[in-house]
Amino acid sequence: MVYGVGGNPSDKHKGKSFEERVQSWRERGYSTHFMTGIAWGEYQDYFTGQWDGKWHLDEGQVERSGDTIWHGHLVPYIVPTANYLKYLKEKHVKRVIDAGIDAIYLEEPEFWARAGYSGAFKREWQAYYGFPWRPQHESPENTYLSNKLKYQLYYNALKDVFTYAKEYGKSKGMNVRCYVPTHSLVNYSQWQIVSPEASLASLDCVDGYIAQVWTGTSREPNYFNGTAKERVFETAFLEYGSMESMTAPTGRKMFFLTDPIEDWPRDWVDYKKNYEATFTAQLLYPKIADYEVMPWPDRIYEGLYRVSKDSDVKAPIPRHYSTQMQVMINTLNHMPLSENTVSGSHGISVLMANSLMFQRFPTHDSYEDPQLANFYGQALPFLKRGIPVKTVHLENVSYKETLKDTKVLLMTYSNMKPLSAEGHQYIAKWVKAGGALVYSGRDEDPYQTVTEWWNTNGNHYARPLDHLLEKMGIPAGAAGGEYTYGKGTVYILRNDPKEYVLKAGGDQQLIQVVKDLYGRKSTEGLVFKNHLYLERGPYDIVAVLDEMEDAQPFTVAGPVIDLYDPTLPVLTEKVIQPGRQALLYQLKRVSDPAKPQVLASASRIYDEQVSGNSYAFVCKSPLNTTNVMRVLLPAAPRQFSVTDPTGNPVSDVKTSWDDSSHTYFFQFENHPDGMHVKVDW
Structure with a gap:
């Protein structure tokens, strides 16, 4: 991937044109693709008036204080106006297609939740809603409207630019493929960023995504058992999972990114440990075998970082780590797709929706959701007990594959709202056919009463859950307890899910309810353990979880080659301690063992x-x-x-x-x- 028509700052001293950079890779035998940012980039010629004679720095994303949110020098995060998109198409997309590029990646369509105060945004508001802009800090409704618009602006922006790319490519006899590299819905929600995410999969002009998950996103702390801390493996597993489930029913292409370092300066010991965690997490999704490796190779091989946490000495990447990283990356060349599944009880799913991004900032009526605890409160109690919990997207429930393998669906509207009524009929239908739904929520957050479909156009529901309950013959505002609908069960817990993780032992009732419901659906019942294990071709992939009573290591019988050890030892067994991961080549499963x-x-x-x-x-x-x-x-x-x-x-x-x-x-x-x-x- 050649980045940016004008390069990125680290390319500047090399003085090569875009076409020369492309050719330099082609001469080494590479197929070349193109990536650039859509919400920011080296577009100073647009902002300073070189392109059309007008300054456009007023099109940056602006906070309540009046400050522009910057990505770099004269590089604001952008409100994607029609004029900016015209510039992007004419100055960048056309040029790269003319250079023979047939795959374009527009990365990180990001609108900060705290933004929404610029003149450009106010104009977009008036055009979209038909009434004057309202400050988002003044009410939950304004916040909701503001974030829906941010979401729609980048949906429209990608549709516009990608449609142009495909049509222009077609005029030159080329089939141009278009991809969106994007952080996960989990991360954008936690980092208080709004992005179109799952809705893009419905666009014909979007061929797929890159799941931008790496240590930088996955080390964001979350709560479990009363403690907020980094849980890099668990967060990465949920991030990759949310990206896989976002696209799996739609048939879109998905690449997984993993990065041996991160944007924030750390030390090499930290990078190595957490690279193993994110790398293992991505390999535990056996239906995906396409990867983006070594983004920004110059910063990996030439960057200087501390040699250890307590040292002030900075050095290039240690030889042992570059060797290990290259072993790991070259393993991906042979990583097969697999029908095997991760060990453990399957069928526990957590419902997500794009509107998770809408309620994060600012705080209204003192309602807090610390570190996205309402999401993690449903997922971590099971993942930490060795359950390969899945996420499913409300936007995808109309696809029959979405809930096909779910036995118990965990759901809340304390941190998100349904953007349409349609999803409820599919959830109700799934319950009626025998599904078990566990709804957690006090339904007291300030977004329950925003002006939306459930309380307009003849609907008079006090909260969106009531519409779903009505479809299942359950009274509005139903108290906690168990209800039956058709062959299925609905269990209402009148706690917000954050309560399950903000205090030690807070998840016990949830665990007991789900264990009971799961036991009715499965003869073997819900089995708790402290590890996840997967066989993919000759590879054994293992993660051992910590913070639980079961602190036993997990042992894999050999002979195996340890691929996280740069000496590639052959071991008679590999013992993995809690909090660590392993990638092993199982010599008993070599394909064609007589062949060198x-x-x-x-x-x-x-x-x-x-x-x-x-x-x-x-x-x-x-x-x-x-x-x-x-x-x-x-x-x-x-x-x-x-x-x-x-x-x-x-x-x-x-x-x-x-x-x-x-x-x-x-x-x-x-x-x-x-x-x-x-x-x-």
């Missing part, structure tokens, strides 16, 4: 040749990094050779033979033009 093959490597393998008793290949990886490999051979090696791209033999090669696994270990320096390896036995 590279099982794991910190480089990418090309031009493999097997003849007689020899195996040869080329391996490529970045300069100034160390390659490690474990190669499966039919017998102990008799001799080997490693030569550099110019044909000179390499003498500094470390090797070792593991007779129990019939694998040969190599270590030598990498080269992007290819190191040539040959082994005889």
Whole structure:
């Protein structure tokens, strides 16, 4: 992905045009795609008047104080006006298509919840609603209207630009594909950002998404058992899950991003630990096997960060970490799609909706939802007990696949509201057919009474839940307890879900209710444990959860290659402690074990040749990094050779033979033009 027509700040000193940058990658054998921001970017020529002779800094997103929210020097977060979109199409999208680019990524359609006070936004309000702008801080209704507009503006913006890209590409005989790299609904809700998210999947001009989940998003603290802290693995698992469930019923393409560092300066030890956590989380979704790797490679390989938490010494990426990272990334080349499922009791789902983003800022009537606790209060009590909890999107319930595998649906309207009445008929139908719905909520938050479909146009429901209850023959404002509808069950808990996690032991009633309902749907009942385990082809993926009474480690029987260890050891067993994760190559499940093959490597393998008793290949990886490999051979090696791209033999090669696994270990320096390896036995 070549970023930005004008590059990004780290490209500036290289002085290459966009077309030269594209060509430089094509010369190395890469297919080139294009990515740029839609809510911000190096668009100073637009803001300072070079494009059309008018200054446009007044089109930035503005807070109540009158301050513009900036992404960089003369780079505001943008209110996507028609004029700005015209500039983006003419100056950027047209140029990249003319350069032969047939895949375009417009990333991060973001409107800050605290914004909404600029002249540009006020004009968009008048045009959309037909009445003058109202300050969002003055009432919940104004906040709701403000955020609905922010949501709609970026929905329209992406539809406009992508439609142009596809039509312009078609005029040149090209099939241009259009993708949206976006943070998860979980993260945007927690960070108080509004974005179109799930609704984009309904657009014909959107081919798919990149789930932008990484340590920076997943380390945002949340509450569980009365404690707020970082829970990187658990948050990443829920973030990736919300992105998968957002698109799975729609058939849209989904790439998962994972990043070995993050935007915020930390230390290399921290980056490594949390990269393993997010990487493991993404691999636990066996129906997705497309990934974005190493975003901003210059900051990964050239950035200077602290060597440890307590050190002031800054250094480039340690060799052991770059080696491990490259092993992990090259593993993704072989990560198969799988019909296998993560271990544990399946069928617990948490309902989400895009309106989760609408109620986050500002606070009204002193109603607080600390760190998105109303969401995590439904998900973490089960995930922490080894249940691979899923999220489902209210916008997708009309697809029959959405609730097909759900036994118990957890739901609240304390942190979101249904944007239409339609979803309720599908939820009611699912309950009637035998589903179990657990609704948690006091329904006292200030957004219950905003002017919306449930209290206008002949509807007179005091709160949106009452409309759903009526469909199931349950009285409005029903008290807590169990109700029957058709073959299904509705259980109402008159607690906001945040109460389950804001105090220690607060989730006990929820756990008991769900356990009871699940037991009626499943002969084996709800099984609690402290780990998640998945087999994908030859790979074992494990996460062991902490903070629970069960503090036992999880053991995987070998022989396995430990892919999170840069020495690629062969282990007779791997013991994973609570709070840690593992990615293992299970040697008992090697495909075609009689065939010589590279099982794991910190480089990418090309031009493999097997003849007689020899195996040869080329391996490529970045300069100034160390390659490690474990190669499966039919017998102990008799001799080997490693030569550099110019044909000179390499003498500094470390090797070792593991007779129990019939694998040969190599270590030598990498080269992007290819190191040539040959082994005889």
